[in-house]
Amino acid sequence: MKNTDNLTVTDKLKDAIFARVKQFNYVSFAELRDFEGFAGDSMMTAGENVILWENMSKEAIDAVTSLVAEEKISMIPPSSILIYALDGLTLKLPLATFDAKGKPKQYKKPRWLPMLLVLPGSKNEVVKL
Numbered sequence: 001m002k003n004t005d006n007l008t009v010t011d012k013l014k015d016a017i018f019a020r021v022k023q024f025n026y027v028s029f030a031e032l033r034d035f036e037g038f039a040g041d042s043m044m045t046a047g048e049n050v051i052l053w054e055n056m057s058k059e060a061i062d063a064v065t066s067l068v069a070e071e072k073i074s075m076i077p078p079s080s081i082l083i084y085a086l087d088g089l090t091l092k093l094p095l096a097t098f099d100a101k102g103k104p105k106q107y108k109k110p111r112w113l114p115m116l117l118v119l120p121g122s123k124n125e126v127v128k129l
Helices: 009-024 058-069 082-086
Strands: 039-045 050-056 074-076 116-118
Touching: 009 058, 009 116, 039 058, 050 058
Parallel strands: none
Antiparallel strands: 039 050, 074 116
8 A cells, every 4th residue: 555645746646536547437627626636726738728627736737747648547539528517517618629630729719628538548549748
């Protein structure tokens, strides 16, 4: 069993996020909002004006980015925006889309690119930060 007393907020979030993804796969950012240390005043982005999620702590962004870089999790677009609605929270922004190469398009005004956190190799895996 891991001693969590000396872990940083980022490490605790990494552990909690990874455990959630391992347990359920296809996890939305809305599902993580109540994790201790997740909420904050920063936005996770995929380029200028392409917002993955808002109201995150820097530690939460670091935790997700680190898990993706370590290839413990990946991100995919949801099959339906209703997944976020069912999880109880959506962003009030127009939706962003992908270009022909599978990369998020860039915009002059903020747009939301909803993503799900999944185990690597899950169906529709397309985005690596």
